[in-house]
Amino acid sequence: MGGENIMIASEALQGQQTTTDFLASVRLRAQRRVLWLQTLWSEDIAIAKQSLAISATEVDRILTPPPVMAEAEAAFYQSDRTAQEMTQQLQLAEEQLAHDQNWQGLRQLFGLSDRESDLLLLAIAVEVDPLLRRVYGYLHDDATMGYATPWLASLLFQWNAASVPGLESGLLRWRLAVPAEGQQHGSIASAWVADPYIVGWLVQGQRLDPMLGTAVQRIPATPGTGQTCLYPAELAAMREFIVAIAHTPPDHPEALPSFTALELELIAPEGAGKRTLAAQVCGSLGVSLLVADSSLLLGAEVSLTLAAERVLRVLRSARLNRSVPYWHRVEDTNPKVWRSLRDTSQLTIFGATAPLGQRHNGALRRVVSLPSLTRKQRLELWQQLTNGSPVPDPVLNWVLTPGEITEAARAARAGTAAVVAVCQQMVHHEPGELFNLLICPYTWEDIVLPSAIRQHLEELEQQARLRWQVYEEWGFERLCPVGRGITAMFAGPSGTGKTMAAQVLARSLGMELYRVDLAGVVNKYIGETEKRLKQVFDACERANVVLFFDEADALFGQRTQVKDAHDRFANIEIDYLLQRMEQFDGIAILATNRKGDMDQAFIRRLRFIVDFIQPGPTERLKIWKLALLERSPGGEALLENLDWQRLAKQLNMTGADIKGAALGAAFLARASGTRITMQHLFHAAQREMAKHGIVIRAGDWEG
Known part of the structure; x- marks a missing residue:
């Protein structure tokens, strides 16, 4: 290599006034190696000035066994005064490096060997000080090789033989430094590149990648x-x-x-x-x-x-x-x-x-x-977040997460209504293909039921309203280890008020009512029904809604004797439903007009079973009077000479039938331009009962 390149290498090493402490070792080792090479190449340089021929001295030097050259280099470092001074400086640099917490921590954290550490240090140095690329090229005796190699590391750090880190080495496993793109891993002459994040972490204290x-x-x-x-x-x-x-x-x-x-x-x-x-x-x-x-x-x-x-x-x-x-x-x-x-x-x-x-x-x-927050925990978190603002009902009685309570607290200054709206947006799911929203226009005053059934429904409402206080504050949740929801069955003939009762309960509790679309849930493909049921339960568990399964016998029917694969998987679906119903923390109502077809395992797990019956004369009278308004909103009289007792006693109809007949009679009267009369009601009742295959004759009516 020419004298001009020797000068460039020396200037690159001496030119920087400030370097990172842990790189002083690399710089001193390179300087000392350059000094040695200058001595070796002095004769080659003189010959090179006269011709381009490769000198015999250079060939002899190259072919000298590496151990012999290593001994000669070591002897030079001990005999040459400048090299001795560099060696003393190098010892001080090595001591500083041994006390560098970042560098030693890096070695310890990733289990780096001495040789891996040497190669990594060499690769980092050239990233911190790009001028060292020219020095590396000089030390390789090849201007194009301005990078760290295992061969160069072996010379600078005086390994007994050059070697390449194995694939399981900490250096490669953690990608602290890797062979450059296109380089062969197993070669001692392959270029190695330090990861930029590792360089930044050591030099700049860079925290994150x-x-x-x-x-x-x-x-x-x-x-x-x-x-x-x-x-x-x-x-x-x-x-x-x-x-x-x-x-x-x-x-x-x-x-x-x-x-x-x-x-x-x-x-x-x-x-x-x-x-x-x-x-x-x-x-x-x-x-x-x-x-x-x-x-x-x-x-x-x-x-x-x-x-x-x-x-x-x-x-x-x-x-x-x-x-x-x-x-x-x-x-x-x-x-x-x-x-x-x-x-x-x-x-x-x-x-x-x-x-x-x-x-x-x-x-x-x-x-x-992680368990759901208790009522007490939700209250305490709300008070911490809002400095004692009034606690809205969703925070107390909905199963909100800490994140949702935190979000709701941001709306506390806007008032309770705003908080409730925020909570609904967070936990309510839009009605989809598996369930739909039922409006709840009715109150307890709108529904007519026998006193025993009404009392049963009121008990259901009380448990739904007070369950968290009883479970958590009184400690009765130990009796409900699987799920803390409330499940009920409304059984009875069509039109006896099952759906209306669910609407009344949902409105009284301040909850929305979602009716499950069984046609969308039940699927002929094996395993698909379970997936859809899981979607339904997961969507409604915390949404503070009442889940209403109408005609539930189609979904919760009895398990069958296994005759083929479909029977076996149908039974698996029912077993899954049993488990999921027990784990459900919400309120679910199953409605059926075929209670006898329901699987007994379901019935045993239900908290409430409410049997709806046909209304008697007393209930029918109340229903007729609720259905037929005496005056319009504008004050116009709508009824004329109605015999209420006759309607209640002689027309054995359900509540739904009575409402249908009252509506039909209203249209008949409006079409004839008169008030609603007994004749209108009789004709409408005939039409309504004909839907069930029941014929009401004029003689029956008059009788």
């Missing part, structure tokens, strides 16, 4: 995270579990606790506070939490290769920041992605709305399901 963007957030290790713990029992159990399994190196008490590979799954609805609880657990352990949004990083549109790389980047950032990784919203992530967690993580926390299933990555796993 910029490649992950806003999908990652670090929550510092603050005990309690400044928020009230909503799940103290779960926090204590998780912390006890972690501490029991973890072991911290005695000589590094400040390090992260070490684990065999431990995973915690926090299962709860969105907004339940899983992330806050994870931060509180980590805060109690004195470590920070690194939150990664899986829906942004590992969505379905992300390839498996890219997803695995992002997982590794998150775990790498967690280690560098002494943090526990928390994966948020992991439900839709490809399970294969988590295989990359094997042997790469100590403690990992997942947040999901349902258990994730087996992942077969060798980690010890514990699933923690």
Whole structure:
């Protein structure tokens, strides 16, 4: 190599006045090596000035056995005064490097060997100081090789022989440095490139990997995270579990606790506070939490290769920041992605709305399901968020998550009505193909029932209204370990008031009424009915609605003798329904006019069974008077010479039939330009009863 290049290499090493402390070692080693090469190449340079021929001296030097050359180089460093001074400076630099917490922490966290550390340091140096590329080219005796190589590292750091890090090395496994694109991994002359995040972390103190963007957030290790713990029992159990399994190196008490590979799954609805609880657990352990949004990083549109790389980047950032990784919203992530967690993580926390299933990555796993907030907890959280504002009914009696209560609290200044509207928007689902909204125009004054049935319905309403006080404040939830909902069956002939009673109850409770479309739920394809039923129950569980299954015998009928695969799966559907009904925390009403066809297993699990019967004369009289208005809203008289007792006694009709007859008579009277008379009512009653195949003759009426 020419004298001009020697001058360039020397100037590149001496030109920078300020360098990062941990790179002083690389610079001094390169300077010392340049000094040695200048001595070796001095004769070659003289020959090169006279001709382009390769000198015999250069060939002899190249063919000299490496151990002999290494001994000669070592002897030169001991004999040359300038080299001796560089060696002394190098020893001081190495001592400083040994006390550099970031560098030594990096080595320890990722288990780097001395040789891996040397190669990484060489790769980082050229990223921090790009002028070193020319020095590297000089040291390689090739101006195009301005990068770190295992061969160059072996010379500068005086390895006994050049070697390449294995695929299982910490350097490659954590992608701290990798062969440049297009380079062969196994070659000692391959170019190695340091990861930009690792360079930034060492030089600039860069906390998070910029490649992950806003999908990652670090929550510092603050005990309690400044928020009230909503799940103290779960926090204590998780912390006890972690501490029991973890072991911290005695000589590094400040390090992260070490684990065999431990995973915690926090299962709860969105907004339940899983992330806050994870931060509180980590805060109690004195470590920070690194939150990664899986829906942004590992969505379905992300390839498996890219997803695995992002997982590794998150775990790498967690280690560098002494943090526990928390994966948020992991439900839709490809399970294969988590295989990359094997042997790469100590403690990992997942947040999901349902258990994730087996992942077969060798980690010890514990699933923690977070309970719904109690009435008392919802009240306390509301008061903390609003400084004692009046508590609206949804906060007290709806199963709201902490996130939903927090959102509702933002509307507290606008008044109770605004808060209720916000709560409805958050938890109510728009009627879809599986259920539809029923209007609830009726009150208790509009429905006519025998006193025993009415009392039964009032008891149902009381339990629906007071269930949280009885369950939680009085402690009776121990008697309902599976589900705390209320299920009822309304059984009786058509038209006896089952649907109307459901409407009255829903309105009295301040709840919406959703009627399940059984034609849309029941499906001929095996397993599809269960999926649709799950959608119905999941959508209505927390929506503070009454779920109404009309003609429920079509869905909740008796199990059959198994004759073929369809019978077997039909029975599985019924078994699933039994289980799901028990777990349901809402209010469900099953209506049927064929109680005898219902599966007895259902009937045993129902809280209320209300038998609706045909109305008697007394009830029919009240229904007729409710159905037939004496005057219009404008004050016009509408009725003429009605015999109420005769209507009630001689027309054995249900409430629905009476309403239909009253409406038909009103149209007949309007068409004839008269008031409603007995003749109009008789004719309308004939039409109404003919729908049921019952003929009313004039003689029967007169009789």
